Amino acid sequence: MTDAAAIRDRLKNLPTPTLKELFDADPQRLSALTGRIGWGEGQTAGSILFDWSKTHLDEVHLGAFEELADAMDFAGRRDVLLTGGIANPTEGRAAQHTAERGIGSDAAVEEADALHQRMKLLVGAIRAGELGEVKHLIHIGIGGSALGPACALAMLARDIDAPLIDVHVVSNIDGCALEDAMHGCDPKTTMIAVASKTFTTTETMTNATSALDWLRENGVADPYGRVVALTASPEKAVEWGVDETRVLPFSETVGGRYSLWSSIGFPVAIALGWDEFEAVLAGAQAVDIHFRDTDARANLPLRAAFADQLYTRLRGCQTRAVFAYDERLKLFPDYLQQLEMESNGKLVTMDGKPVDGPTAPITWGGVGTDAQHAVFQLLHQGTVTVPVDFIASIAPGDALPDEHHRILLTNCFAQGAALMAGKGSDDPARSYPGNRPSATILCDDMDAATLGALIAFHEHRTFCNAVLMGINPFDQFGVELGKQIAKEIESGKGEGFDPSTEALLEAAGLK
Known part of the structure; x- marks a missing residue:
């Protein structure tokens, strides 16, 4: 039995006092399980408070998880990640998304900076009108190539009174999605951004071709002259028809769900300006520095992963x-779904052996206070325990009377308190068991740097979970099989499916 296996067995047998008992036994519990990451100075200063005190982590669990992190060589794998080593062994690649934020090998950081400068010049030229009048951008991608920009724009674009360039993000191959975007744009003043790492993604390239047809059919003489390509395969973009001066490359070592920091962030810079995009990078870098320079339980992403492992691995x-108790973060739970479930939804360890327990939980969520009137019944009185993260901002994002934000925050904090405390009753239907875990992420404000910090925190949290389980978070072979079968069906070569699939294909007229 390996040291890690022995530690996991010991963890499974540790007692787990109630949350109330944990607070009663340790007057220092709040300070011990609360931490803050900050950045900037003066008007650019900001921070995020991370409160994990309402989880069942205690001194004994923290000590055992620290031993597990050592046994799984957390420090070594972190060093491989941050210095450009082979962090993705199944594909023989580094994972250098932090280099886009200035943390990584010298060569990777230098390359990222050069590509950022290339993007900055093109963004400046477009916003200055040097490529003609541009009022709209249709950004076409899928997965990380679309969800990152969409999430960022949903959070940040609201603060722009009159956006210089209106951005529409399209990911779905369903033609309704592209039609909705086209209906909101004037083709004569619209640019198209095609975001695809390989520049072969079926959904993206099909949507891109239809967007070019739309430009052509509406009198745009040179549709390809209205296209910007965001890709790790620039030669394929040029072959497809995009002028080399409007191809914005990014490194092959930047994965799709980790790519907002690269040229995939082009629509964010176009809509909000380069300073805002740089602020996103700066917030992420502050978390990178904390993650790099802080060890053991004081490392906040690692501490969050300890709690994740406690609930997923030990408590089932x-x-x-x-x-998110902030309307601007309405897409953030969706973003985390892809980040966490695509990264850690794995069957085998890094050495190809079956995992010895659950890996990624199902990530889901919504926006408070809407969710309180939809799903919180299950959280408080359902038969399953669901760890909850609450995210909120001290500063409001609106100019309405203060009561709006005060009610929003009091609801957020009250839900965490109620999950922990519960409430007994002689009427079983009105009894709340309590002792249900939650964590709270409280931001000073919801601005560009905060968004960068939030995403980077969860990237590193996801990596920490992967290390503790011994899996590779940077491949995603599980998304390929269905895509391969779809291509076989489309090409007419698919056959021998199960009776249900054969009948569905026939009913839909696809056979």
């Missing part, structure tokens, strides 16, 4: 809920 929780 199959889901984790994220509720």
